Amino acid sequence: MPERSSTPEASSGQNPILEVKDLTVAYGGVTAVAGVSFQVGPGELVGIIGPNGAGKSSTLLALAGAVRAKATTLTFDGTPLLGRKPEQIARSGFALVPEGHHIFGGLTVRDNLRLGEVARRGKQGLEATREWVLELFPILREFLGRQAGLLSGGQQQQLAIARALLSEPRLLVLDEPSLGLSPTAIDTVFDAITAVQRSGTAVLLVEQRAQQTVAAAARTHVLGEGRITMTLGPADATDAELLAKAYLGS
Amino acid sequence: MRRDRKNPGLVPVPEWIGDVWTLVAPLGLLYLVTAIASGVSSSARVDLGYMLVNLVIVVGLSIFVSNSGVLSFGHLAFVAVGAWTMSLLTIPVEMKDSIMPGLLPVLRDASLPPLVAVVVAAVVGGILGLIAGAALMRLHGLEAGIATFALLMLVVQVLTYSTALGPKSGQSMVGIPQTLDLQAVLVIALLMVVAAWAYGRSRSARFLRASRDDITAAPASGIDVTKHRIIAFTVSGAVAAVGGALWAQTNRVVQASQFNLDFTFTTIAMLVIGGMFSLWGAVVGVIVVSVLNHVLGLLESGMQFGGVIVSLPSGSRLIIVGLVLIVVLILRPGGLTGGREARWPLRPRLTLDLSPKSVIRK
Amino acid sequence: MNFLQALIDATSAGAVYALAALGIGLVFGVLRLANFAYGEIITASAYTLVIVWPMNPVLAVLGAALVGVAVALAMNYAVFTWLRSQSSATLLIASFGLSILLQRIYEGVFGANVLSASVAGGLSTSIDLGAVRLNLLSVVTIVLAVLLLVGVQLFLTRTSIGLQVQAASADFRIARLLGVRSGLVIAVTFAISGFIAAAVAFVLTVQSGTVGPSFGVQPTLFGLIGAVIGGLRNLRGAVVGGFVVGVALSLLTSWLPPEINPFRTAFVYLLVIAVLVLRPNGLFSAGAGKVRT
Ligand SMILES: Nc1ncnc2c1ncn2[C@@H]1O[C@H](COP(=O)(O)OP(=O)(O)OP(=O)(O)O)[C@@H](O)[C@H]1O
Ligand SMILES: [Mg+2]
Numbered sequence: 001m002p003e004r005s006s007t008p009e010a011s012s013g014q015n016p017i018l019e020v021k022d023l024t025v026a027y028g029g030v031t032a033v034a035g036v037s038f039q040v041g042p043g044e045l046v047g048i049i050g051p052n053g054a055g056k057s058s059t060l061l062a063l064a065g066a067v068r069a070k071a072t073t074l075t076f077d078g079t080p081l082l083g084r085k086p087e088q089i090a091r092s093g094f095a096l097v098p099e100g101h102h103i104f105g106g107l108t109v110r111d112n113l114r115l116g117e118v119a120r121r122g123k124q125g126l127e128a129t130r131e132w133v134l135e136l137f138p139i140l141r142e143f144l145g146r147q148a149g150l151l152s153g154g155q156q157q158q159l160a161i162a163r164a165l166l167s168e169p170r171l172l173v174l175d176e177p178s179l180g181l182s183p184t185a186i187d188t189v190f191d192a193i194t195a196v197q198r199s200g201t202a203v204l205l206v207e208q209r210a211q212q213t214v215a216a217a218a219r220t221h222v223l224g225e226g227r228i229t230m231t232l233g234p235a236d237a238t239d240a241e242l243l244a245k246a247y248l249g250s
Numbered sequence: 251m252r253r254d255r256k257n258p259g260l261v262p263v264p265e266w267i268g269d270v271w272t273l274v275a276p277l278g279l280l281y282l283v284t285a286i287a288s289g290v291s292s293s294a295r296v297d298l299g300y301m302l303v304n305l306v307i308v309v310g311l312s313i314f315v316s317n318s319g320v321l322s323f324g325h326l327a328f329v330a331v332g333a334w335t336m337s338l339l340t341i342p343v344e345m346k347d348s349i350m351p352g353l354l355p356v357l358r359d360a361s362l363p364p365l366v367a368v369v370v371a372a373v374v375g376g377i378l379g380l381i382a383g384a385a386l387m388r389l390h391g392l393e394a395g396i397a398t399f400a401l402l403m404l405v406v407q408v409l410t411y412s413t414a415l416g417p418k419s420g421q422s423m424v425g426i427p428q429t430l431d432l433q434a435v436l437v438i439a440l441l442m443v444v445a446a447w448a449y450g451r452s453r454s455a456r457f458l459r460a461s462r463d464d465i466t467a468a469p470a471s472g473i474d475v476t477k478h479r480i481i482a483f484t485v486s487g488a489v490a491a492v493g494g495a496l497w498a499q500t501n502r503v504v505q506a507s508q509f510n511l512d513f514t515f516t517t518i519a520m521l522v523i524g525g526m527f528s529l530w531g532a533v534v535g536v537i538v539v540s541v542l543n544h545v546l547g548l549l550e551s552g553m554q555f556g557g558v559i560v561s562l563p564s565g566s567r568l569i570i571v572g573l574v575l576i577v578v579l580i581l582r583p584g585g586l587t588g589g590r591e592a593r594w595p596l597r598p599r600l601t602l603d604l605s606p607k608s609v610i611r612k
Numbered sequence: 613m614n615f616l617q618a619l620i621d622a623t624s625a626g627a628v629y630a631l632a633a634l635g636i637g638l639v640f641g642v643l644r645l646a647n648f649a650y651g652e653i654i655t656a657s658a659y660t661l662v663i664v665w666p667m668n669p670v671l672a673v674l675g676a677a678l679v680g681v682a683v684a685l686a687m688n689y690a691v692f693t694w695l696r697s698q699s700s701a702t703l704l705i706a707s708f709g710l711s712i713l714l715q716r717i718y719e720g721v722f723g724a725n726v727l728s729a730s731v732a733g734g735l736s737t738s739i740d741l742g743a744v745r746l747n748l749l750s751v752v753t754i755v756l757a758v759l760l761l762v763g764v765q766l767f768l769t770r771t772s773i774g775l776q777v778q779a780a781s782a783d784f785r786i787a788r789l790l791g792v793r794s795g796l797v798i799a800v801t802f803a804i805s806g807f808i809a810a811a812v813a814f815v816l817t818v819q820s821g822t823v824g825p826s827f828g829v830q831p832t833l834f835g836l837i838g839a840v841i842g843g844l845r846n847l848r849g850a851v852v853g854g855f856v857v858g859v860a861l862s863l864l865t866s867w868l869p870p871e872i873n874p875f876r877t878a879f880v881y882l883l884v885i886a887v888l889v890l891r892p893n894g895l896f897s898a899g900a901g902k903v904r905t
Contacts, residue, residue, distance in 0.1 A: 064789055090791035102786045104779055111769075115779050118772065119791025167791065321701050323708075385889050392646055392700060396840045397888045400881040407878035419874065511829065515712045522705055565716045572713030579706045580694045 017042045017171055017202050018063070021073035025058045025226075032058040033069070034226035038219075040171065045193070045203045047213040050223035051247055056206045057099050059223070060175050064096040065089045077170065090119045095169035099176050099206075101160035105149025109140055112148050112159055116166030125168070132199075133162045136192050154185030161192060165201075172196055173204045190216065210243045222246040268594050273447045275592030276533040277440055280305070283537055284436050294544060299432060301540035302439045303496045305533065308520045309439075309446045310490030312532035314482045315521065317455045319462030320390065323514060324398030327405040328487040330509040331378055332371040332494025334409060334416065337423045337504045339367040345425040352413030364429045368438065368495045375491020376484050378405075383483035387476050402509070409506040422505035430499050438496065442489050446529050449485050454478045462527075512568065519575045525585025530592040538586065542574070543567055616744050618866045624750035626858035627757035628815055632835025633854025634764060635808035637847045641781030642801050644700045645692060646836060646844065648707040651828030652714035653806050656683045657813035658823040659722060662729045669732070677810045684806025688799060711829075718825040726824040731817045753815045760811055761851065764804065773800055781847075834858065834880075841887045843894020853895060857884075 016039035025033035033055040040046045048056055062069035063076075065086040074081045076094055090096075103112050113133075117126065134141045137158040143151060148159060157177055164172060174193065178186040190212060197203045207213040214220045215237035222230040230246050237243075287298040311325045338346075338353075339362045346358055362370065386397045410419045417423055430438075449455055461475040498504050516539070524535020552561035578585060636650050657676040664672035691710055695703055735749045768774040773796075779787040780797045788794055812831055817823060835854050842853020860883060864876040887895060 086788040087791050087793050090789055096789050104782050111775055115790050389892050393888055400884045404878050404881040411874035563720050565719050569713050569716045572709040575709040576706050579702055583698055583702055
């Protein structure tokens with residue numbers, strides 16, 4: 001398996017906020033993730049791309065404690081994640097926006113956002129966070145009182161990200177936030193993601209939009225059949241041939 | 251196709267032996283238990299009679315539940331109707347006149363030999379199953395459970411209050427002659443097991459089980475789930491009604507209020523403890539719970555162990571059966587049999603069978 | 613039989629079953645458990661009321677509430693926690709077993725016969741309002757039910773835990789990913805349903821003044837049936853369903869001619885079957901509207 005020569009280094013000097021070594025996820029007899037290792041440094045944006053069924057969602061769900069997994073190391077902020085309940089992980093500053101966003105359609109936008117605050121440590125800074133989140137997604141301010149199920153797909157995705165941000169996570173994990181969105185909506189979402197990262201929150205981004213992801217992320221891991229097959233840096237974003245190869249596998 | 255892992259060339263048992271075994275095992279076990287229990291004591295013989303009756307009822311219930319995967323809380327409706335049929339057809343006319351003065355003339359005059367009455371009970375149960383099934387079988391899950399329960403309550407209410415069909419409310423039917431002995435009941439019970447087994451191998455039951463395993467896939471594949479459920483409900487109602495007829499024979503006092511929640515619970519507990527997705531589970535469940543009940547009954551009336559007399563407070567039977575049910579659900583949700591049919595217990599036979607046909611068949 | 617009076621009686625009967633449906637529906641929302649043993653929570657509270665009331669009415673009411681909550685929580689921790697990953701059907705069967713088991717335990721502890729005491733005897737009087745004679749208990753029942761319904765509604769929409777209960781009912785997995793503590797949410801829901809059971813027990817013991825081992829079975833059955841025909845997946849529908857069953861039962865009792873009056877319960881069950889056949893997803897499923905997700 002040809003490793004890229006220009007493999008970007010993990011940010012050195014600081015302890016990673018997320019450290020994954022040899023992560024394995026199996027459903028019954030089917031192995032979905034077969035020994036994946038990577039790191040996310042504090043404030044870093046790290047991408048994961050790969051074809052359908054590669055094991056991207058499974059990886060994220062394993063990190064969030066939503067599916068059973070094995071690993072030699074799996075730590076968030078130095079504390080192990082394995083064996084902890086999803087709610088404990090969420091409350092420790094790890095926010096996952098799952099694939100298909102899953103907002104609560106029967107509740108108002110405001111109540112959805114309030115549910116995002118459940119995982120917060122305390123109330124201090126809450127007003128400022130609310131303000132900041134609504135500035136990031138101005139459309140939500142307009143619809144605060146509306147039933148969330150009536151929002152458009154793009155608006156629902158924004159709501160899901162906003163909801164995650166209200167817990168003031170130290171790591172924001174997004175699973176295909178651009179899924180099913182129009183080009184302008186995708187831009188809004190990507191702008192918001194870069195804004196979040198610039199504010200100092202680490203981001204782990206799973207995407208199908210390879211080019212945009214590779215350009216934005218410090219490192220982008222290419223996942224294929226449950227393994228990391230390649231790791232790309234921002235400079236690779238313009239190499240169309242390489243990106244295509246990343247998807248087709250070597 | 252199961253293969254011996256160590257000797258991949260060996261097929262453990264010819265398939266037909268495994269198939270026949272799923273019938274022979276429950277029949278054999280039943281016969282064995284009956285043979286043993288009838289020799290133990292007279293109280294054991296009494297409980298044995300009830301066990302065989304419950305067996306027929308639970309096998310009837312399992313015909314529907316195990317194949318369709320839909321829970322029924324209402325099968326006692328068929329049992330009640332079966333018991334009623336049996337009573338009305340076998341109680342002497344003079345007796346009917348004195349306890350059921352308001353009886354419809356047809357029912358008053360009807361009188362049949364007990365074995366024929368059992369057959370009529372099956373027919374009546376089947377008809378009720380067909381009508382109720384046609385109305386209810388499009389329902390799923392909890393709604394189906396509640397609907398079957400409503401059916402039971404409806405039947406019980408009608409039988410309680412209708413003087414045209416039975417005694418005044420609160421009174422019971424007595425005078426049912428006990429003409430079927432333990433032997434006859436055993437034979438009928440074994441026949442019902444055979445019937446359930448035969449139904450389970452029919453095309454209809456196979457279709458239904460496909461829908462049970464994947465409720466969303468079956469309709470798309472062209473299987474008319476509702477139709478096959480109605481068939482199952484009808485067959486199952488007929489068998490449960492036979493159970494009701496035998497129950498009337500065995501208990502000899504029949505009253506609508508007997509078909510209550512406790513009785514419903516006992517039959518469901520038997521099915522679930524054994525494993526609600528197989529005939530084998532139904533048979534094992536009935537036997538295990540009945541033996542447990544018998545022993546607890548002895549303990550309730552006080553039993554001597556060495557020098558100590560152990561006696562349980564009355565009513566502890568249902569407490570313990572309830573506890574067993576909950577523990578089984580927690581530790582082994584598939585029931586004691588794990589929801590499988592009986593499996594050929596002997597070690598692999600040396601039958602080399604590598605013809606492509608036998609390998610492909612499931 | 614005065615029309616207005618019959619209407620108020622029917623409303624109060626509906627209110628009791630609406631409360632039972634609320635208690636059952638809340639737990640069903642988060643756990644997908646149709647708790648058949650809800651009746652035994654009611655019975656436990658009723659025993660408390662009947663036994664303690666003659667000594668001290670205030671203590672009896674407090675005790676009944678406390679016992680309702682405690683029994684509900686005990687059920688959760690002793691049985692249902694262990695079955696969380698099981699199917700709805702398994703949970704229902706387990707609760708059925710628990711119900712029968714507890715009834716026998718009550719029988720063993722308190723005897724098979726009913727205990728009686730006049731609980732809040734003052735409420736059994738009627739007030740004369742010219743043309744109408746109002747049964748005070750009916751009025752109290754309606755007021756109590758309205759208070760509890762409004763209280764639960766406020767709890768669900770105005771408090772953080774209530775919102776978490778709603779989230780868990782809609783999608784438990786996603787709720788947990790947001791940090792909603794599963795154990796806490798389930799326990800809180802059971803506690804509230806236990807409190808509501810105590811309220812049902814209060815109304816019913818005032819009405820009858822007696823309690824036996826299977827005291828709670830009837831209200832639970834009708835509450836559960838009401839909840840199912842109203843649509844268990846939607847709390848409001850469940851409550852209305854319970855209400856409808858109570859009203860139907862009461863109106864049939866007062867209006868059916870005497871020769872077929874004994875069949876009133878049969879009519880209710882026939883009605884239930886008819887509703888289920890005609891509207892398999894609940895009476896109010898169409899009105900709820902499909903929400904985009
Ligand atoms: N709950 C499950 N049970 C069984 N198999 C599963 C389950 N979830 C995922 N899988 C399987 O695991 C493999 C990886 O799935 P996963 O959802 O992680 O892929 P993905 O990379 O996120 O794909 P996509 O781009 O389509 O979202 C797939 O083969 C999938 O079929
Ligand atoms: Mg995915």
